[in-house]
Amino acid sequence: xxxxxxxxxxxxxxxxxxxxxxxxxxxxxxxxxxxxxxxxxxxxxxxxxxxxxxxxxxxxxxxxxxxxxxxxxxxxxxxxxxxxxxxxxxxxxxxxxxxxxxxxxxxxxxxxxxxxxxxxxxxxxxxxxxxxxxxxxxxxxxxxxxxxxxxxxxxxxxxxxxxxxxxxxxxxxxxxxxxxxxxxxxxxxxxxxxxxxxxxxxxxxxxxxxxxxxxxxxxxxxxxxxxxxxxxxxxxxxxxxxxxxxxxxxxxxxxxxxxxxxxxxxxxxxxxxxxxxxxxxxxxxxxxxxxxxxxxxxxxxxxxxxxxxxxxxxxxxxxxxxxxxxxxxxxxxxxxxxxxxxxxxxxxxxxxxxxxxxxxxxxxxxxxxxxxxxxxxxxxxxxxxxxxxxxxxxxxxxxxxxxxxxxxxxxxxxxxxxxxxxxxxxxxxxxxxxxxxxxxxxxxxxxxxxxxxxxxxxxxxxxxxxxxxxxxxxxxxxx
Amino acid sequence: xxxxxxxxxxxxxxxxxxxxxxxxxxxxxxxxxxxxxxxxxxxxxxxxxxxxxxxxxxxxxxxxxxxxxxxxxxxxxxxxxxxxxxxxxxxxxxxxxxxxxxxxxxxxxxxxxxxxxxxxxxxxxxxxxxxxxxxxxxxxxxxxxxxxxxxxxxxxxxxxxxxxxxxxxxxxxxxxxxxxxxxxxxxxxxxxxxxxxxxxxxxxxxxxxxxxxxxxxxxxxxxxxxxxxxxxxxxxxxxxxxxxxxxxxxxxxxxxxxxxxxxxxxxxxxxxxxxxxxxxxxxxxxxxxxxxxxxxxxxxxxxxxxxxxxxxxxxxxxxxxxxxxxxxxxxxxxxxxxxxxxxxxxxxxxxxxxxxxxxxxxxxxxxxxxxxxxxxxxxxxxxxxxxxxxxxxxxxxxxxxxxxxxxxxxxxxxxxxxxxxxxxxxxxxxxxxxxxxxxxxxxxxxxxxxxxxxxxxxxxxxxxxxxxxxxxxxxxxxx
Numbered sequence: 001x002x003x004x005x006x007x008x009x010x011x012x013x014x015x016x017x018x019x020x021x022x023x024x025x026x027x028x029x030x031x032x033x034x035x036x037x038x039x040x041x042x043x044x045x046x047x048x049x050x051x052x053x054x055x056x057x058x059x060x061x062x063x064x065x066x067x068x069x070x071x072x073x074x075x076x077x078x079x080x081x082x083x084x085x086x087x088x089x090x091x092x093x094x095x096x097x098x099x100x101x102x103x104x105x106x107x108x109x110x111x112x113x114x115x116x117x118x119x120x121x122x123x124x125x126x127x128x129x130x131x132x133x134x135x136x137x138x139x140x141x142x143x144x145x146x147x148x149x150x151x152x153x154x155x156x157x158x159x160x161x162x163x164x165x166x167x168x169x170x171x172x173x174x175x176x177x178x179x180x181x182x183x184x185x186x187x188x189x190x191x192x193x194x195x196x197x198x199x200x201x202x203x204x205x206x207x208x209x210x211x212x213x214x215x216x217x218x219x220x221x222x223x224x225x226x227x228x229x230x231x232x233x234x235x236x237x238x239x240x241x242x243x244x245x246x247x248x249x250x251x252x253x254x255x256x257x258x259x260x261x262x263x264x265x266x267x268x269x270x271x272x273x274x275x276x277x278x279x280x281x282x283x284x285x286x287x288x289x290x291x292x293x294x295x296x297x298x299x300x301x302x303x304x305x306x307x308x309x310x311x312x313x314x315x316x317x318x319x320x321x322x323x324x325x326x327x328x329x330x331x332x333x334x335x336x337x338x339x340x341x342x343x344x345x346x347x348x349x350x351x352x353x354x355x356x357x358x359x360x361x362x363x364x365x366x367x368x369x370x371x372x373x374x375x376x377x378x379x380x381x382x383x384x385x386x387x388x389x390x391x392x393x394x395x396x397x398x399x400x401x402x403x404x405x406x407x408x409x410x411x412x413x414x415x416x417x418x419x420x421x422x423x424x425x426x427x428x429x430x431x432x433x434x435x436x437x438x439x440x441x442x443x444x445x446x447x448x449x450x451x452x453x454x455x456x457x458x459x460x461x462x463x464x465x466x467x468x469x470x471x472x473x474x475x476x477x478x479x
Numbered sequence: 480x481x482x483x484x485x486x487x488x489x490x491x492x493x494x495x496x497x498x499x500x501x502x503x504x505x506x507x508x509x510x511x512x513x514x515x516x517x518x519x520x521x522x523x524x525x526x527x528x529x530x531x532x533x534x535x536x537x538x539x540x541x542x543x544x545x546x547x548x549x550x551x552x553x554x555x556x557x558x559x560x561x562x563x564x565x566x567x568x569x570x571x572x573x574x575x576x577x578x579x580x581x582x583x584x585x586x587x588x589x590x591x592x593x594x595x596x597x598x599x600x601x602x603x604x605x606x607x608x609x610x611x612x613x614x615x616x617x618x619x620x621x622x623x624x625x626x627x628x629x630x631x632x633x634x635x636x637x638x639x640x641x642x643x644x645x646x647x648x649x650x651x652x653x654x655x656x657x658x659x660x661x662x663x664x665x666x667x668x669x670x671x672x673x674x675x676x677x678x679x680x681x682x683x684x685x686x687x688x689x690x691x692x693x694x695x696x697x698x699x700x701x702x703x704x705x706x707x708x709x710x711x712x713x714x715x716x717x718x719x720x721x722x723x724x725x726x727x728x729x730x731x732x733x734x735x736x737x738x739x740x741x742x743x744x745x746x747x748x749x750x751x752x753x754x755x756x757x758x759x760x761x762x763x764x765x766x767x768x769x770x771x772x773x774x775x776x777x778x779x780x781x782x783x784x785x786x787x788x789x790x791x792x793x794x795x796x797x798x799x800x801x802x803x804x805x806x807x808x809x810x811x812x813x814x815x816x817x818x819x820x821x822x823x824x825x826x827x828x829x830x831x832x833x834x835x836x837x838x839x840x841x842x843x844x845x846x847x848x849x850x851x852x853x854x855x856x857x858x859x860x861x862x863x864x865x866x867x868x869x870x871x872x873x874x875x876x877x878x879x880x881x882x883x884x885x886x887x888x889x890x891x892x893x894x895x896x897x898x899x900x901x902x903x904x905x906x907x908x909x910x911x912x913x914x915x916x917x918x919x920x921x922x923x924x925x926x927x928x929x930x931x932x933x934x935x936x937x938x939x940x941x942x943x944x945x946x947x948x949x950x951x952x953x954x955x956x957x958x
Contacts, residue, residue: 003636014801018804071551078550105536304811322492
């Protein structure tokens with residue numbers, strides 16, 4: 001092998017890190033296989049994946065209406081059978097008919113490179129209702145999950161390593177990984193753990209000045225709202241400050257809003273960057289914004305579909321055309337992922353046959369997520385040396401763990417970051433998979449881990465007990 | 480707008496061209512919309528898209544078995560209903576049960592970043608049967624269509640613009656576009672039109688020497704077999720020569736084999752690079768090969784699923800890990816696309832309830848494609864100044880058109896390549912959408928267009944008549 005060697009493979013890939021599916025997760029996959037093959041040498045009998053926001057692997061039920069439509073569109077003629085009428089709701093059948101009428105060639109044909117017209121129109125209507133401002137289907141691009149959308153936006157922005165994208169610390173590592181792969185430079189702005197992971201415009205300013213002082217060209221600011229892994233939910237004032245800052249310094253805004261439906265704090269409400277930008281009036285019509293959404297999160301949780309979209313706001317027609325061409329090289333995103341986007345943004349309405357069941361599923365899932373978030377955060381705060389901010393939104397907790405000098409040295413002896421060492425020990429002792437804070441970025445000398453709030457409600461107590469016992473033992477072993 | 484301007488957007492995107500969905504196609508989309516809105520100002524009443532291998536948009540029926548399985552896996556509990564037993568074949572129900580048992584979290588959960596274990600095992604068994612050599616599921620990566628796989632491979636190969644990827648001319652423009660976006664350099668080797676678009680190792684050598692002489696580092700040779708847009712099917716000797724050449728010069732082979740089921744010439748047979756490489760024996764175990772396959776072509780034609788895979792052969796473990804990490808940043812490819820890969824490579828077997836119907840669909844589609852290929856090629860060869868090689872395989876014809884000096888000047892007056900001018904005229908007069916040869920590359924001074932062989936059998940005569948009438952009028956108008 002002489003071409004793709006360790007030294008000769010594109011080193012930008014080598015430099016990229018993606019802890020959410022990193023070495024700890026790979027080790028857990030191996031353990032899972034061994035458990036399935038009957039290996040009983042572990043001190044646990046199952047792997048509990050809390051590393052990734054993947055609700056349906058932890059028994060969250062899919063929304064019935066959505067799945068009925070998907071089943072119906074896949075078999076020609078199925079919508080007209082008696083069996084379909086027996087099994088499925090009339091509004092699901094009607095929706096399937098509508099998609100079949102409006103999607104040329106059905107689910108098996110390449111569609112429009114930006115996504116099916118009918119779905120982009122559904123998204124536009126959803127955005128108009130959500131924000132109270134007009135939305136144009138031609139500026140909505142359906143993608144294979146929000147990840148593809150983020151990567152395409154970064155590809156358009158980053159020309160060389162002089163180009164800087166600002167991103168929060170801690171951040172979802174898609175950003176650091178994609179910036180590395182595109183050969184750009186990340187400038188982190190710190191969220192304030194003391195202020196419930198609040199975003200401060202002064203800190204953004206500091207990071208911006210530092211990058212500029214280093215001779216860099218700052219191109220964009222990425223904002224994750226609600227935050228991942230931090231869960232904070234931005235105020236209107238916060239968002240306005242970011243927009244004003246970006247206008248002043250000619251920066252594009254990347255607004256990752258995939259957790260927009262996941263807000264639990266009673267005094268918080270999701271506000272989109274698009275809404276706040278438009279509310280500020282025409283004076284801000286030169287501020288470029290790309291926002292992202294996904295079918296994977298919220299209460300839909302359809303991660304395996306790879307459904308998502310981005311909306312281009314105040315983006316030049318020329319840039320829109322270049323991004324369109326980029327999508328067309330991939331021909332189109334997968335059609336069922338597109339349909340899932342349509343179903344998510346245009347669910348059953350009052351009076352529809354599926355409406356009650358839909359509301360029941362939606363409300364139970366969201367209420368349960370909130371209960372689990374509260375329970376986990378409370379449990380973490382009871383542990384020695386652990387503090388954990390409230391999960392205002394999104395699907396995660398991000399507790400801070402204070403590790404002893406002995407633990408730090410033990411980690412160093414294993415050639416690991418201290419929080420990685422802690423998380424690997426947790427996996428080895430409990431089968432629970434969480435991601436070390438170093439995978440997201442954190443202030444030097446602080447240590448964290450990210451755990452999802454997704455263990456099923458009847459297993460949360462078990463997870464808490466296992467984690468608490470592990471933590472006590474870990475602390476005792478490293479005094 | 481000050482960030483994503485024409486000048487400041489990543490210029491590698493601006494430089495990329497993708498004619499298969501380029502300006503002619505965009506114009507046809509606009510015409511289609513106007514026709515639907517009742518605009519009767521065109522000299523045609525419909526758009527016939529022959530620009531892209533998209534069978535189901537031109538009425539090719541999906542394989543029933545595959546679609547039944549997809550419907551069944553999407554609704555929890557559906558497999559156990561009486562309605563399912565009424566409507567679907569028992570082997571489809573059994574397959575759906577098997578997928579549901581083996582895919583953690585079902586179709587709505589993120590799966591393994593390389594793709595579901597069960598599907599990668601199905602692919603490995605398929606490859607072993609096809610080639611008579613062992614295949615390892617850990618070297619099989621399921622992707623959102625073959626396009627994503629090709630792009631990831633190129634991303635791993637290309638470090639800067641000194642790195643060269645060799646690709647055929649004419650080529651499928653995914654290669655030129657992705658090489659441009661990754662900032663590499665394409666070195667074309669010409670296929671020989673006089674030899675039915677044959678691949679000559681001497682021409683590959685010439686192109687390689689030229690690139691080396693220019694100080695470039697040649698990293699890989701891309702081969703499309705059967706050819707797109709050219710349809711040629713490589714002989715064992717051809718493939719052996721390429722492998723030996725690549726061993727001698729330390730080049731990786733990118734084998735695009737998405738048309739492996741589409742071979743029509745009676746004296747030709749598809750042979751995979753993997754088979755020929757392994758047949759050559761252990762002395763070639765250092766030749767690196769990545770091969771690609773897709774659910775979009777063959778007789779499956781499920782383009783909208785974005786199902787595909789790549790197999791890594793003789794790739795270092797370290798490179799495999801880096802490619803694995805790259806896939807994990809996208810979390811996973813869409814699950815239903817993965818299932819479609821499984822269904823494609825592991826269809827109903829003799830004795831299964833769906834077997835006869837499956838064979839009937841498969842054989843009718845392939846026989847019809849062959850008839851249409853023969854008919855179109857024969858028709859093109861009857862036109863003044865047109866010659867067209869036989870379509871040995873794949874889904875296209877690529878006729879050469881000899882244009883008069885007057886036509887070339889008329890094109891130049893419109894600031895167009897002569898074949899672009901010809902294709903736009905064809906669209907304007909007939910509603911038929913084809914892609915100019917300049918979108919694929921061609922010898923200087925020659926002109927071609929690519930047309931798929933996909934118009935439904937009962938419309939092929941209409942297409943031929945319209946194209947022939949157009950051609951005659953065009954020639955007369957430019958004498």
